[in-house]
Amino acid sequence: MARTVFEREDVVPLLAEVFRALGYEGASLSALTARTGLSKGSLYNFFPGGKAEMAAAVLAHVDGWFEREIFTPLAQDEPRAAIAHMWAASDAYFRSGRRVCLVGAFALEETRDRFALAIQGYFRRWIETLASALTRAGSDPGQAAALAEYAVGGIQGALVLARALNDETAFGRTLARLEQEMAASLPPARTP
Numbered sequence: 755m756a757r758t759v760f761e762r763e764d765v766v767p768l769l770a771e772v773f774r775a776l777g778y779e780g781a782s783l784s785a786l787t788a789r790t791g792l793s794k795g796s797l798y799n800f801f802p803g804g805k806a807e808m809a810a811a812v813l814a815h816v817d818g819w820f821e822r823e824i825f826t827p828l829a830q831d832e833p834r835a836a837i838a839h840m841w842a843a844s845d846a847y848f849r850s851g852r853r854v855c856l857v858g859a860f861a862l863e864e865t866r867d868r869f870a871l872a873i874q875g876y877f878r879r880w881i882e883t884l885a886s887a888l889t890r891a892g893s894d895p896g897q898a899a900a901l902a903e904y905a906v907g908g909i910q911g912a913l914v915l916a917r918a919l920n921d922e923t924a925f926g927r928t929l930a931r932l933e934q935e936m937a938a939s940l941p942p943a944r945t946p
Contacts, residue, residue, distance in 0.1 A: 824883070855910060
């Protein structure tokens with residue numbers, strides 16, 4: 755039975771889970787209709803540009819979440835609190851390693867070239883805002899940039915490892931180690 759959806763925004767999370775499970779190339783129109791419960795007509799009504807428009811909307815949706823929950827706090831909030839929030843929000847978003855990073859998955863497929871700007875923007879923004887927070891927390895800018903790249907790469911690698919080993923706890927252990935290493939690298943907090 756076809757699902758009734760009234761808003762385009764309601765469809766995007768459904769599509770995201772299909773792309774997470776099957777990748778861009780594997781998400782055929784028949785797979786998209788079967789897994790979302792929407793008819794082809796409904797999908798094309800919301801996304802006249804087809805699968806490419808669907809994927810672009812999903813990437814924009816993911817980017818919006820990260821902008822609100824990770825990037826803006828790292829750029830604007832008290833840095834140590836924002837960094838702590840980043841670890842907790844990352845764990846929650848990726849469901850403790852059970853959820854694939856859609857942007858990372860797209861980066862590994864031929865899709866990378868089609869959505870290069872969105873993919874690069876996501877990773878660059880995360881590294882840059884984290885480096886900025888680390889610098890505001892007292893790290894040397896060069897060390898902050900290197901540590902930010904290491905942390906984002908570690909999060910992505912932990913997601914792959916958790917999936918490959920079918921061991922969700924690998925993600926949590928790696929996240930905890932990365933968080934401890936980052937905290938240890940920061941100079942002591944200044945007291946007012």
